[in-house]
Amino acid sequence: MKTFLARRWLLALVTLAVGAGIVFGWQLGVIALRPMAIYSGWLLMALVLVLTFFNARKKLPFLPLLSASAWMQAHIYLGWLGCFVFVLHTGGRMPDGRLEVVLAAVFGVVAASGAFGLWLSRWLPPRLVRSGESLVYERIPSLRHQLANEVKEVVRRAEVEAQSSTLPDLYLRVLHPYFLRVPPLLAPLTGDARAAHHVRQELESARRYLNPAELNLAGELDELVEAKRNLDTQLAGQRLLKLWLFLHLPLTYAMLVLIAAHVWVALQYSHRL
């Protein structure tokens, strides 16, 4: 079985070879005064359709059409090839026509979001794994609710068993807002350790005022803070892994509409089809 690195190299080389072949063919076509913009347009449209079909493939798991992993690999490298063909198709410059500008901009955003998503899918998961327990994204709200309840329970015990208001006060002032908190959208990219660090500092500062019973409870709170930190990390990371698709997928379908219009116009008005 090929290693990930070997596979990456192999597919990258294949993509480069195909790209080089396309460039050579393009160059020959240009010299031969063939309508290369039209040919490259057809190629680009075919690539976009294949790339789009990856999404459909995920919705049709019963079809025996290779594995999702193979589709993903194809999606990645054909995506790069599509960007390359796009540059050839546009001549490496921003188009002048309004419809074409919109189409090019949409293609650019789709391609950029895809590249960003690819990078995220390579960069974030190891960090999420290192952060702690991997959580199912859809369960995170209930887990946060569960953590908040557990904190509330520990603080209640401190109030009842230790007859002290130190931890309840801390809860009201620091712990309650923290456990209800939702990390910002770009937290994985901008860093989000400050909130947990602040809570820990507050908890550490409060330890000097705690009796032994409360200290045990503070230890539990410390674990819950850590669990909340991991939960925030998992939430922010997984959310970001899903949010880039809010650009990539909707704009892909918008792009298909624009491509259809572009092709129709080209077919209608071209001198050389």
Add this chain to the structure above:
Amino acid sequence: MRRLLQSIIHNRKLYDRPQDEWTCGRAAEGCPCVFGPDHKGECRATSQCLPAKKGDRWVCTRPISLGGPCAHGPQPEGACGCPVPPCVPVRSLRGYRRQVTWLATCLAAGLVTLALWGWTGPDWISPGPVTASHAMSAQRCADCHVQSGGVAFTAAERTRRTQEHNQLCLKCHDLGNHGRLAHGVTGAQLIAMAQKMPPALTPSPLVQRAARPLAAGHPTELACATCHREHHGREASIRHLSDQQCQVCHQAPFDGFTAGHPEFTSYPASRRTRLQFDHITHWQKHFVDPRWAKIAPTSCAYCHEHAPDGGKMLVKGFEQSCAQCHAGQIEGEGRAGAKGLVFLRLPEIDIAALEAAGRPVGEWPEFCEGEITSFMAWMLEGDATARKAMAALGPARLADLGDATPAQKAAAAEIVWSIKGLMADLITQGQQVMMRRLDAYAGARGSTRHTGNFSADSLEAAQRAWLPGLLAEVAAHRRGEKPAPRPPRSTNAGAGPAAGVAPAPAKPAADPDDLLGDPAPPPKAADDDLLAAEPPAPAPASAATARPEPARPLTLEYDDAEARVAEGGWYRRDETYTLYYRPTGHADEFLTAWLETTARDAQPASQAIYDELASPRAPGVCMKCHTTDRVGNTSVVNWLTSRPQPLNRPFTTFKHAPHFSLMGVQGCLACHVMDPKANYAADFGASRDSTVFHSNFAPITKNSCIACHQPTLAGASCQQCHNYHTGEVRLLHLQAAEVKAGGAAK
């Protein structure tokens, strides 16, 4: 060990449905119902489970993940004992994404709808601004596009579409007769040119060889858009092609001008010069002759200058370049014979033979000499009777009809009457006789140039002297009357015209008021003779004997008739019964008009005029320098040297002016090297084939250009020196409005 938040025990896990568009409103509290919302986002939960009936009892089916079976169990009728109040379902992340997707798709569809069918459609679907030349069509797609629709799958369909689009281009652009064809020439011409092409100096580049099979279609059906790509911006060049693109159709492509371009073979000469001017003899013989050295040119610029566009080098006009040495020759300076052109002459006729044959021709001078002139013959050709008579005359000579057959004599008599008739017509109708004859001649239109301002009065004056009774005789002949018999021949010297004509010193004026001093009888003609003609001879015997000549008082002397028209015009010689035309000088309109007209006409009568005018001894010596080219089925006289022809685009272009600063001390000779061995003059003379020639100059070599024309220096692209569209290329058709009655333009 850190406690795990999620249970890993299978039956304690919640059943997640991330693909659903809606999620339970209580999921965030950790207690979602087992049913979940429907696809419209409406809560379907009424209880925590759907009790199952086992035997005659209902049992709770609440999942372990929600706490397992409840303690009190279902209701007796089977309803769940733990009713659940409805929640407010929450849209899932996927649901939001689907919404955004639909929104983006609808926005795109709306945009496309507006773009294709909205009021600003052309602005949206246009792939970019067109060049400034086509800017007025930016909003009118149909100016340049045929909305064909779809993909043309067959070659015939593609060809049809190409032709339709090309037609739209050619609606405005005039590329000549073969504008749609490669290089604007026919396939046969293209093949002929390819065969003449010298081979490339290097093997064809690999890329070129690989690209050639892909070349765009058949070269006879190229779409204009193959090379001219519009919609790339206002300032974009739609003419530029790379060198490789230029050569993709060529049989022997090469890398570039510096590598592989064939050596020039005969550039720049592609034909013989329009003027026969031998640079070698002029520079090496005439200009060094002490007689001419002082006025001889010292540099090429003496005779040559560049065209206003800096392209072609032109020859300066005759006055600047040639007149100092050659003006006198044209005007007849030092000429042995007459300086004028023989236009009309009374030919020598064997009158006696005609009379003996019973073919009287009436009055005719006895001492005529010579034959019918070429101009007379040409005009008589327009007369059916004369033409028939001349054919019937055959080889017999008018001057000697002793051995002629009766039929030939009859023809000769007819010819004499035709000559008389022609002369009478020229007198009575003037220039119209020439114009009618010219109009009858295919391809020519008479003009004042052809008449040379011919004056009927001048001929009438001649007629009074030569054939006083001409008009009456011709009138009688045309009425069918026979002429009166000739009076007996007088031995008086006055019977011959030479006896009474020039020089006529001290001729008395017939009338003291007659400033022209025409002493010719009859007296009434003196007032009409306004011409500066030779004083007419005394009337021939018949006239002379009819009226006694009055005594003439001494008066002023006449200069020679030829000298009196030194600036050109008509004059006559009574001693030879000849009417001459003396050229006005260089570019005489009469001579040029007749040379042009007769060069085109292959008929013998026309060619006789041409041969006479083209003779090196002809007055004006036009064809000593000027040449005649055969062009298709006709011939054209070259009056001008090569001139810029804006409508005629050659394959190779060159602008002289930008190169002037590069010539150094050698000047023009840096590139134009004289070839003393070339037999320049051999290809002129009677030849009308301009393609057979020997240039005075050796072909320019590629090395002359290659010093500068390299890719990194002055450039070496094909389009710097070569045109694709060649031939008669007008940039645009004149789109003239059709003016209707009332002045409205349509």
